[in-house]
Amino acid sequence: MKPGRFYKVLLPTMVVLAVVLVLVAWLRPSEVSRSQILLGTLVEVTVFGTEDEKLNEAIEAAFDEFRRVQDAFSRSGEGELGQLNQADPGTFIEISPELFGLLQQAQEYQALSQGAFDVSLGQLQDLWGFVEDWQGEGQVPTDEQIETFLVQSHRFTLEDGKAARNSLTTHVDLGGIAKGYAVDRAIEVIKTFPVEAALVNAGGNLRSFGQVPEPFLFWVEPRPFDIALQHPRQPRRFLGSFEFREDRAVSTSGDYQRFFTVDGQQYHHILDPFTGKPSSLLISSTILAPTAMAADALSTAVFVLGPESGLELVNSLPDIEAVLVMPSGDILVSEGLRAEQFSF
Amino acid sequence: MRPIQQQSRMQQMITMLKQFTWGDRFLIVFVFAVSIGFIPWLQSGDPGEAAVIQVNNEVIATLPLEDETQFSVQGPLGETIIEIKSGKVRVLSDPGPQQLCVLQGWISRAGDSLICLPNRVVIQIPGTPSYDGLIK
Numbered sequence: 262m263k264p265g266r267f268y269k270v271l272l273p274t275m276v277v278l279a280v281v282l283v284l285v286a287w288l289r290p291s292e293v294s295r296s297q298i299l300l301g302t303l304v305e306v307t308v309f310g311t312e313d314e315k316l317n318e319a320i321e322a323a324f325d326e327f328r329r330v331q332d333a334f335s336r337s338g339e340g341e342l343g344q345l346n347q348a349d350p351g352t353f354i355e356i357s358p359e360l361f362g363l364l365q366q367a368q369e370y371q372a373l374s375q376g377a378f379d380v381s382l383g384q385l386q387d388l389w390g391f392v393e394d395w396q397g398e399g400q401v402p403t404d405e406q407i408e409t410f411l412v413q414s415h416r417f418t419l420e421d422g423k424a425a426r427n428s429l430t431t432h433v434d435l436g437g438i439a440k441g442y443a444v445d446r447a448i449e450v451i452k453t454f455p456v457e458a459a460l461v462n463a464g465g466n467l468r469s470f471g472q473v474p475e476p477f478l479f480w481v482e483p484r485p486f487d488i489a490l491q492h493p494r495q496p497r498r499f500l501g502s503f504e505f506r507e508d509r510a511v512s513t514s515g516d517y518q519r520f521f522t523v524d525g526q527q528y529h530h531i532l533d534p535f536t537g538k539p540s541s542l543l544i545s546s547t548i549l550a551p552t553a554m555a556a557d558a559l560s561t562a563v564f565v566l567g568p569e570s571g572l573e574l575v576n577s578l579p580d581i582e583a584v585l586v587m588p589s590g591d592i593l594v595s596e597g598l599r600a601e602q603f604s605f
Numbered sequence: 606m607r608p609i610q611q612q613s614r615m616q617q618m619i620t621m622l623k624q625f626t627w628g629d630r631f632l633i634v635f636v637f638a639v640s641i642g643f644i645p646w647l648q649s650g651d652p653g654e655a656a657v658i659q660v661n662n663e664v665i666a667t668l669p670l671e672d673e674t675q676f677s678v679q680g681p682l683g684e685t686i687i688e689i690k691s692g693k694v695r696v697l698s699d700p701g702p703q704q705l706c707v708l709q710g711w712i713s714r715a716g717d718s719l720i721c722l723p724n725r726v727v728i729q730i731p732g733t734p735s736y737d738g739l740i741k
Contacts, residue, residue, distance in 0.1 A: 266625075271632060278640045296727065297662040303720050303727060307737070396682075396723045397702035465741045473737060489736035496709070502736060513740050521703070547740065 281479065287311075290457055290474040290481060295320050299327045300440050301395065302464030308451060309458040309474050319454035323447040323461065330443040334360070336383050336434045337393050345417075345424055346383065346432050353423040361422055366554065367438055368419065374562035374574060379534040381416035383432030390521065391530045393434075399521035399528060407537035440466045441512060441557025448508075448553075460486060461553075465518065468510035468553040485602075493517055493545040493586050500584065500592070503549065504602035512556035514564040515545035533565050542567030547584040548575070549601055555581070568593055656694040658687065659727040670694060670713070670730070680724030687728060700724055 293316040294307040306323045308316045336342050341356050348354050356364075367380040386392070388406055390399025409430055416431045417424055426433070435442075444461045448468050451459045458471030472483035485504040492498040493515050503511065516539070519530035533540040546564040550556040559581060563571035568585055575583040575595045583595040584603065594603065625633075658666045660678050668676060668689055675697065676687045683700035693711040699721045701707075706721040706728075716734025720727050 266629060270621075270625075271629070271636075274633060275636055278636060282640060294731075296659070296729065298722065298725050298727065299662075301722070303718070303722070305738075460738050462738050462740075467738050467740060469738070486737040487735075488738045488740060491739060491741045496741075499736075511740055515741075518741070 285476075285479055288481075289476045291316065293317060293320060295324075297324055297327075299324070300331050300443060300463060301393075302440065302466075304464070305460075305462045306447065306451075307460045307462075308454075308456045309471070310454075310456045312455055315455050319451045319456050319459070322450045322454070326446045326450045327443050327463075330439060330446055333357075334363070334435045334439050335393065336432065342433060342435065345426060348426060350426055350428050350431070353418075353420060353425040355422060356424050358422065361419065361424065363435060363438065363442060364417065364419055364424060364433070367435070367558070370438070370558040370562060373578075374559075374566060376534055377565040377570075378437060378558055378562035379416070380435055380437055381426070381431045381433050382410060382532060382534060383434035384430055385410040385532060385537055386434060386436075386530070387432075389528065389530075389532065391519065393436075395519060395530075397521065399523075401523055401528060411535070411537050437561045438554055438558050440464075441510070441552070441554035444468045444510070444553035444557075458483075458486075463553075465515075466510075466512040466553055466557050468508070468556075469505045470508045472506065490547060490584065494590070500586070501603050506602075508551070509549060510551065510553040510556045511547060511549045512553060512560040513545055513547040514560040516541075517544070531561060531564050540565045540567075541588065543571070543585055544588055545586040546571065549582040549598075551580050654692075655731065656687070656689060657729050657731055659729070661725045668694075678726055680721070680726050682724040685721055685724050685726045694728060694730070695719070696721060696726075696728070699726070 288311060290309050290311050291313055292307060292309050296303055296305040304327055306320050308319050310316050333340055334342050336346055341360055345354055370378045388402045417426045417433060440463050444463050444466055445468060447461045448459060448470055457474050460469045469486045472485055474481045475484050485506040488503045488505055488511060490500045490502060492500045514531055516529040520527045529539045531540050532538065543564050546560050548556045548560040548563060550559060563575060563583060566574060568587060571585060572583065572593060572595060575581050582598045582601055585593040654670050656668050656670060657664055658678060660680055665678065670689060670692045672689050674689050678685050685699045686697040688695050688697045693713040695711045696706045696719050699707050701721050701723040706719045709719055712719055712730060714734065715730055715732025718727065718729040
C-alpha cells in the first residue's frame with residue numbers, strides 16, 4: 262500500500278471509528294444495582310444513567326432513606342410511634358407531620374376497605390408471634406385471647422398534628438404501609454440525582470420510574486421495565502409479567518411470605534381484623550397502583566376482603582389493578598388489567 | 606474528455622475505490638468488522654458465572670460457580686454453609702428456623718438469589734435475568 266493512501270483514507274477512517282467507539286462507550290448508560298436487608302426484607306435498588314459516580318450516590322441515598330423510615334416508624338422502639346403505643350389511652354401526643362400523614366393515609370385505607378386494612382393490630386400480631394423482628398417462629402393463641410382485640414371500631418384518633426390511642430389494646434404497627442412508603446421515599450430521593458431510570462424492589466413491593474435506557478448499536482432505545490410475578494406455589498414459575506412504561510408500583514401480599522407451622526398446619530401473617538386469624542380467602546393478592554404505599558395497603562386490604570369484595574374495591578378505584586390467586590389456583594384479574602400489558 | 610473537476614462526487618469516489626489495492630479493501634473491511642464486533646461486547650451485561658455472598662449488608666465474597674467448594678459464613682444466628690458445584694450454588698445448612706433458603710435448593714441463573722433472612726445471609730448470581738424486577 263502506498264503511504265499517501267494510508268494517510269488519506271485509512272488513518273482518518275480508523276480515527277473516526279475510534280472516536281465513535283469511545284463515544285458509544287462513554288455515553289452508554291450504565292446500570293448499578295445493590296441490595297441490603299432492611300425493614301425485614303431484601304431491598305434491591307437499581308439505577309440507570311451515564312454518570313457512574315452519581316448512580317452510586319443515588320443508591321446510597323436511597324438506602325439511607327430506607328434506614329431512616331425503618332428507624333422512625335418502629336412500633337416498639339424509642340421513636341414517636343413507640344411513644345404513641347405506650348401513651349395512656351385518650352391522651353393526645355404531638356407527632357411529626359410525616360407520621361401524622363401516614364396515620365391519616367392508614368385511616369383512609371381502613372375506611373376504603375371497610376375495616377379490612379387495620380394498622381392498629383400490633384398486639385394481635387405479637388400474640389401470634391409476628392413481632393417486629395420476626396425470625397420465623399409463632400404460636401396459635403386461644404379464641405379468648407383473640408377476642409380481646411376485636412371489639413374497638415376506632416382504634417386511634419388524629420387531631421391537629423396529634424394522635425391518641427383509644428384503648429390499651431391499640432398498638433399501631435405500620436407494617437402494612439411503611440414498606441411501600443419507604444419505596445416511594447427512596448424513588449423520590451433517587452429522582453434528585455441525575456438518574457435516567459430506577460427500580461426499587463423491597464421484597465415484593467416495587468416501584469419504577471422512567472424506562473430502561475437500552476443501548477442499541479450507536480444510540481439508546483428506552484424500553485419499559487419488565488416485571489415478573491412469581492407463582493405463589495411454584496417459586497420457579499412465573500404467573501405472568503407486566504410492562505411498566507411510566508412510574509408505576511406493584512405489591513403482593515401472600516400467605517407464603519411469612520408463616521409458621523404448628524402440627525402440620527400453616528399460619529401466615531395477614532390477619533383478618535374481623536376474626537383475628539389469618540385470612541384464607543386468597544393465597545395471593547397483587548395490586549398495581551401509582552404509588553408503592555397504595556399498592557402495599559391495598560394488597561393487604563384486598564387479601565383480607567377476598568375475591569368478590571376485593572375485586573369490587575379495585576374496580577371502583579382509578580389507576581388500580583389486581584391479579585388475585587384463589588386457594589383453588591384460579592386466577593382473577595381486574596377490569597383494566599389489559600392496559601398493563603399483563604401476559605400469562 | 607471532461608475535466609476532472611467536473612466529475613460528480615460519486616464518480617470521484619468510484620475512481621478512488623478503483624485505485625485501492627485488495628490489501629486496502631481488506632483493511633477497511635477488517636477495521637469495520639472489528640468495530641462492529643465490539644458493539645455487542647459493549648452492550649452485554651455480566652455473565653451469570655459467580656455467586657456474590659453478603660452477610661449483614663456487606664459483600665464478603667464473590668465465588669466463581671465453576672469451582673467446587675463449600676464456604677462457611679457467620680451471621681448473627683450462627684453458621685451458614687454454602688455449597689458450589691457444577692455451575693450451581695445452594696445453602697447446605699443455615700440456623701434459620703424455617704430453612705427457606707435451604708429448601709429452595711440449587712440456583713444457577715443470573716438474577717437468582719437465596720435469602721437466609723434471619724441470619725442475614727444473601728447469595729445472589731449477578732447478571733442480566735430475563736426480567737428487570739421480580740415480585741415474590
